Structure formats: C-alpha cells, structure tokens
Amino acid sequence: MKHKTIEILIQKSLDFEANAEEEKILQAHLSGCKECQRFYQEMVQIQKALYGLTEFYPEHGFNERLLKKLGFRKIFAWTKTAKVFAGAWLASILLLAFSPLPGKAINQILTSAPALMRIVNTGKVIISSLSHVVMPFAKNSFDIVWPIIGLVSSIIITYFFSKAIYPVRKLDANIKSPAQGQDFLTG
Amino acid sequence: MKNNIEKVADLIEQARKNDEDACQKILNLYKGRIFSYVYRMVRNFHDAEDITFDTFIKCFKALGRFDTSKKFSTWLFTIAHNTTFDFFRKNKQEYEYLDERHGITDDIVEKSEKKRKMAQIEKALIQLPPLDRELVVLFHKEEYSYQEISEILKIPVTTIKTRLHRARKKLSRLIQETK
Ligand SMILES: [Zn+2]
Numbered sequence: 256m257k258h259k260t261i262e263i264l265i266q267k268s269l270d271f272e273a274n275a276e277e278e279k280i281l282q283a284h285l286s287g288c289k290e291c292q293r294f295y296q297e298m299v300q301i302q303k304a305l306y307g308l309t310e311f312y313p314e315h316g317f318n319e320r321l322l323k324k325l326g327f328r329k330i331f332a333w334t335k336t337a338k339v340f341a342g343a344w345l346a347s348i349l350l351l352a353f354s355p356l357p358g359k360a361i362n363q364i365l366t367s368a369p370a371l372m373r374i375v376n377t378g379k380v381i382i383s384s385l386s387h388v389v390m391p392f393a394k395n396s397f398d399i400v401w402p403i404i405g406l407v408s409s410i411i412i413t414y415f416f417s418k419a420i421y422p423v424r425k426l427d428a429n430i431k432s433p434a435q436g437q438d439f440l441t442g
Numbered sequence: 443m444k445n446n447i448e449k450v451a452d453l454i455e456q457a458r459k460n461d462e463d464a465c466q467k468i469l470n471l472y473k474g475r476i477f478s479y480v481y482r483m484v485r486n487f488h489d490a491e492d493i494t495f496d497t498f499i500k501c502f503k504a505l506g507r508f509d510t511s512k513k514f515s516t517w518l519f520t521i522a523h524n525t526t527f528d529f530f531r532k533n534k535q536e537y538e539y540l541d542e543r544h545g546i547t548d549d550i551v552e553k554s555e556k557k558r559k560m561a562q563i564e565k566a567l568i569q570l571p572p573l574d575r576e577l578v579v580l581f582h583k584e585e586y587s588y589q590e591i592s593e594i595l596k597i598p599v600t601t602i603k604t605r606l607h608r609a610r611k612k613l614s615r616l617i618q619e620t621k
Binding site for chain 1: 462465466469470473474475477478481490491494495498499502503559560562563564578579582583588603606607610611613614617618
C-alpha cells in the first residue's frame with residue numbers, strides 16, 4: 256500500500272474516523288514501515304500537545320463591565336435600608352442609654368487617646384448646646400444626648416453596611432441599539 | 443454531560459428574563475473558552491478582550507432568537523468567529539503581516555522550562571494561517587466535530603478535513619524545526 260494512502264488513514268484514525276477494516280490495514284502497515292511509524296508518532300504528539308492547550312482569561316472586572324453595558328445597574332434598596340437604619344438606631348439607643356458597659360469601655364478608649372477625647376468633647380459641647388434648645392420640649396427624665404448619639408451612629412452604620420448587604424440590581428430598559436436589544440428584553 | 447446541557451438551558455431561560463445571576467454564570471462558563479479562541483486568532487490581549495466583549499454583548503442581545511434545540515456553545519462560537527473576522531476586515535492593514543506582531547509566547551505563556559513545550563506549540567500555531575489555526579483550536583481544544591465546525595465556519599466538512607490534516611502536518615514540521 257502507498258505511504259500516501261496510509262497517511263490519510265493515520266489522520267482518520269486519530270480523528271476516530273477509521274473503521275475496523277481501515278484500522279487493521281493501518282496497524283499492519285505501521286508494524287512494517289519505519290517511515291509511516293515515525294509520522295504516526297509525530298501526529299500523536301501534536302494531538303497530545305493541542306489537547307493540553309491552556310485557557311486564557313480576560314482581565315478582572317470583565318463581567319461587571321459587560322453587565323453594565325447590557326444595562327444592569329445598581330439601585331438603592333430604600334425599604335430594606337430603612338429597616339437597617341431603624342434597627343441600628345434602636346439598638347444604639349438601648350445599648351448606650353441603658354447599659355453601663357459601653358460607657359465605661361468608651362471612657363477607657365477615650366482616656367488612652369487624647370486626640371479622640373478632644374473630638375468627642377467638642378461633639379459633646381455641640382450636642383449639649385443643641386439639647387438646651389430641645390430640652391424645654393422634652394421631659395427631664397430622658398437624656399436627649401443618647402438618642403442623638405444613636406442617630407449619628409446609626410447613620411454611619413447604615414451608610415457603610417446597607418449597600419453591602421442589599422445590592423439590588425435591575426435591568427435598565429434603555430439598552431443601546433434597541434432593534435437588537437428588543438429580543439433580549441422581551442424574551 | 444446531559445445534566446450540564448440542561449443546566450445551560452435553564453441559565454439561558456433565566457437570562458432571557460433579565461436575570462443578572464444567570465448572565466454572570468453564562469459569562470463564567472464561556473468567557474475563558476471564547477477569549478482563548480479569540481486571543482489565539484488575533485494574538486493581542488486588548489483586541490482579544492474587545493472582541494470577546496462584543497461577542498457576549500451580541501450573544502445576550504440576541505438570546506431571544508437563539509434556537510434552544512441547538513447547542514449553545516456552537517452558536518456562541520459562530521458569533522465569536524464572525525466578530526473576529528469582522529475585526530480582521532476592519533483592521534486589514536494591521537493584520538496583513540501577522541507574523542511580525544508579537545506572539546502569545548511573549549506576553550502570556552511563561553518561558554519557564556516547565557512550559558517550554560506549551561510555548562513551542564503556541565509559537566507553531568501562530569505561524570498557521572488564521573483559518574487553519576481556527577480549525578485546529580476548534581477541533582482539538584474545543585473538541586467540536588467536523589459537522590459542528592462546518593456549522594460555525596460555514597465551510598464544507600471535506601474542506602475542514604483536508605485543511606485540518608494539512609495544518610497538523612505543518613504544526614509537526616514547525617515544531618521539529620524549533621527543536
Ligand atoms: Zn509506510
């Protein structure tokens with residue numbers, strides 16, 4: 256049999272396209288022909304090398320960029336954020352006003368950091384002067400300073416955590432090139 | 443395998459309803475394959491990223507038109523192929539002398555001894571004409587059948603067979619030369 260015919264058989268065999276009869280012919284020839292045997296081995300090596308080709312990936316942030324282009328955007332979840340805010344406010348008032356522990360702990364931190372102490376003292380002056388304005392309308396039995404501290408701390412807590420806890424995304428209807436986008440939007 | 447196909451079908455269904463999570467999952471499943479394919483075609487990281495980006499934009503926007511009885515990845519690769527060759531047409535001058543451009547071996551594949559063989563095959567791949575390179579990647583790396591490749595590239599199976607055989611022979615010769 257011609258070497259050229261065998262070459263075709265080798266390629267067929269490697270692509271799992273050769274039938275039993277062709278495989279038999281091929282193996283018979285290979286066992287007696289050094290030249291074709293060498294070609295066969297070369298092709299096997301190539302196939303192995305190609306099989307192990309690495310996967311490359313686009314840069315970090317590819318998905319985010321693509322989804323943004325498609326029109327997915329972050330929207331702020333107001334109702335959920337309001338719940339976080341209310342919870343944080345209530346918790347800080349209860350904690351600060353009725354538990355002696357945080358007060359002690361805060362004092363300890365403040366005495367060890369004079370710079371922080373100065374900031375807090377300035378804050379206290381502002382809050383107490385504000386409370387003098389509000390005081391005539393409030394009962395003396397409840398210190399107005401605590402709700403204000405609670406309010407401030409809950410604003411800070413809500414600011415830092417609500418976005419992280421509730422990132423709600425919604426598809427923006429204004430996709431560019433509406434002619435093509437229509438199919439995607441309407442399904 | 444069947445389970446996997448069913449999962450992809452579910453993801454497509456959800457993505458059609460504008461489910462962002464489903465879109466993310468589809469991206470994560472296919473972006474590596476598409477990017478690798480495009481990168482081996484254009485051999486420039488930024489161009490490859492742009493083409494991959496456009497491919498997925500087209501894919502998601504046309505998802506409503508996708509025939510779910512067909513294989514999703516074949517459809518996706520068809521878009522990638524078309525986008526890549528559109529790019530070639532638009533940047534004809536720049537891409538006329540492919541061999542003069544810096545190759546994969548220079549910027550992504552490390553030149554450690556361990557990866558020497560990998561670099562060798564990548565270097566040899568670069569020297570194939572784009573269509574042959576594409577055939578090799580689709581057949582050997584992506585493991586598509588002749589029939590599927592014929593669908594993606596819109597060329598007859600017989601052409602694919604002869605070109606693929608020739609490409610492998612050339613690859614072997616190129617590797618022998620660098621040894
Ligand atoms: Zn022979």
